Amino acid sequence: MANKFTLGIISFAAALTLAACGGENADDTTQNSTTQEESNAAPENNMNGENSEAMQGMDHSNMNHSGSGEVPEGLKDATNPTFPVGSKAIIQSDHMPGMKGAEATIVGAYDTTVYTVSFTPTTGGNPVTNHKWVIHEELEGVGEGVLQPGTKATINADHMKGMKGATATIDSAEETTVYMVDFTSTTGEQVTNHKWVTENELSAQ
Structure with a gap:
């Protein structure tokens, strides 16, 4: 037991x-x-x-890298641009693959106000923020004064799909010279009448 x-x-x-x-x-x-x-x-x-x-x-894969060469009504030629029309410069910005380091030929130089803007494309999708660049003359009905950050305006430019007609919020503003340029990207793409590159995004050869 x-x-x-x-x-x-x-x-x-x-x-x-x-x-x-x-x-x-x-x-x-x-x-x-x-x-x-x-x-x-x-x-x-x-x-x-x-x-x-x-x-x-x-x-920026949806950007229209090449443009028609037409400029908005009222846009004024720069009086004394650092890079005159016909001259060459090196692009220091990277708005698109192969842009930085490419040699640009200046097609147009204009004195204006450039903005970085945020907007939701008219074609839908996620918002685009801090897009570079939209110039003052590409915004509808905004008068002549520089727009302050936070101001809303309608974009009348088609740099990328769904941009034209979208409501933009101004993120930043700068009065400067902007350039329209032709260049061959470092990846081999031929780009003509690209809008826009600012003064400080170019350097001498």
């Missing part, structure tokens, strides 16, 4: 030990599963961040 009693106690203790081990394994499995889910989610979150950033003005 004593042996049976002792054997029963040992069996009971063994069962408790196995249950405890099973509980630890279950916790480990849950923890590992959670860790794996977090690991899998991380790239997705990073991707969403990158896409969000790209859609907010960093991605």
Whole structure:
């Protein structure tokens, strides 16, 4: 009888030990599963961040890099541009892939106010923020005074898909000389009448 009693106690203790081990394994499995889910989610979150950033003005793949050469009504030629029409300069901005470092030929030089703007394309999609550049003469019904940050105006330019007719919020404003340029990008694309490059985005050869 004593042996049976002792054997029963040992069996009971063994069962408790196995249950405890099973509980630890279950916790480990849950923890590992959670860790794996977090690991899998991380790239997705990073991707969403990158896409969000790209859609907010960093991605200019929808831009019309070449233009017609026409300029808005009322835009005045620069009186004494640093880079006269016909001269060459090196582009220091990167509005599009292959732009920075390309040699530009100056097609037009104009004194105006340039704005960075944020807007939601008329074609839908995520907002574009801090788009460079829209000039004063490309905004409808704004008069002659420089617009302050936060001001809203309708864009009358089609530098990129869904821009024309969109309501812009002014992010920044600067009175300067802007240039229309021809260039061959460092990736081999021929671009003509590109609008716009500002004075401080060009350097002498």
